[in-house]
Amino acid sequence: MVRDYSAFLPGSTPARREPTALERLGWGPTFASQIDTDALTATPPVRVVAVHRSGLQVAGDGIEETIPPGPEATVGDWLLLDRARPRSSRVLERKSLIKRRAPGTGREVQLIAANIDTVFVVTSCNADFNVARLERYVALAFEAGVAPVIVLTKADLAEDTEPYVEEARKVSDRVPVVALDARGDEPAAALVGWCKPGRTVAFVGSSGVGKSTLTNALLGNQAIATRGIREDDAKGRHTTTRRELHTAPGGCLVLDTPGMRELQLTDAASGIADVFEDIEALAENCRFTDCQHETEPGCAVLAAIEDGSLDPARLARWRKLQAEDAFNSASLAERREKDRAFGKLVRSAVTAKLDRKR
Structure with a gap:
């Protein structure tokens, strides 16, 4: 059966109506703008509603099934379901x-x-x-x-x-x-x-x-x-x-979601800055642009602690999250670089082996 997906595409402004099956699953313009009608028909959109060890449980318009692990997806993701090769299903760009x-x-x-x-x-x-x-x-x-x-x-x-x-x-x-x-x-x-x-x-x-x-x-x-x-x-x-x-x-x-006993932040510098925007705003008024807010003269952050407008405990928590995020982010970047180098080494070895056989 060929489904009509035209209502899901950008620019579609239908009259007042009941939400479609996909819209009830959270489908909207953010995802519709990434594909065209042909892609929608050939690879119908489905949302990951649960992640099991055996695979991804997905739901769509008339679709409810579990596909094998393969797409790097998590619960809430939207996929374009490749029926012939479900492991190759495309993950649509996320809004969060x-x-x-x-x-x-x-x-x-x-x-x-x-x-x-x-x-x-x-x-x-x-x-x-x-x-x-x-x-x-x-x-x-x-x-x-x-x-x-x-x-x-x-x-x-x-x-x-x-x-x-x-x-x-x-x-x-x-x-x-x-x-x-x-x-x-x-x-x-x-x-x-x-x-x-x-x-x-x-x-x-x-x-x-x-x-x-x-x-x-x-x-x-x-x-x-x-x-x-x-x-x-x-x-x-x-x-x-x-x-x-x-x-x-x-x-x-x-x-x-399950309770998280350990919540380590990584690549979250902007999120930390948003939470502690009061400290970030104070830091902009420090005399030195590289102020560490420890003993430097003209430090607006230390001045706020002195006059009681900033809690020293909050500053300590900001420092801790910044240090944790910097360490985890650097560690991940280092691992990615090592993975890339190892992949390049493997490809070179395979190429050399093929060349010897010729």
Whole structure:
């Protein structure tokens, strides 16, 4: 059956109508502008809705299947499905990409999610609350090109949520903060402004902060299992084990993610600068352009600490994230260069072997 994809192409302004199957999956002009009608028919677009060890689970217009691993894709990506050679399916250019340095001693980059519109950075109004962790997640979102929102859960269990809200607001003036009870109807009402039809949102944060509970609240069911926290330290237990897109009744796509015990930033310099734009602005007024904000005369950053307008702890956290990102980025660049050199060596050896056989 030949499908009519004309409504998905740039310049198409149809009258008021029901969203198509692809639009319900988040399809829009960003992706439509990258292809033409012939390509759409020959290689139908599908979205990666889950990643398994056995392959990528994809969905499209009348398509729901799992294809073998091959395309370098993550959940949320759009592919042009090559039926004959699914491993060669083309990944469309992303409008956003959340990534981190993979856990462990390796230097690989782990792709977390693609084409997310809003990321809800979730933490609890209890002992798990940590400003440094929030700054880290928000920097990750800014670098990815995703709008972050801080969501404070377990508000019903806190004697006073205002101290948590005030601390969360200090992370960035550009990030809204919402405090709520993750259960019941409150999340759907509080987050409705970001959960529009065809939009894709993601919940990120530590284990036990309520990400799966929030996802269930938006889905209107208990599709995702949840578990309680440890009472002694408010730490959570892993419930979600994979990243998977779910469709909410209102048409929003919701991504629940496993809790991340280790979130190492890499290639995130601009995201860090966005979170700490107050310090960046101060640094522009330092006497020396290469000021390290340690003992230099005329340092505007040190002056702000002296007059109390800048918290020394915030400066320390900025330094830590900058150093971490610089180290990880340099390590990855070094590895890429070694990989390129090794590939060149292999190609030269193969060419020399072929030449000897002639």
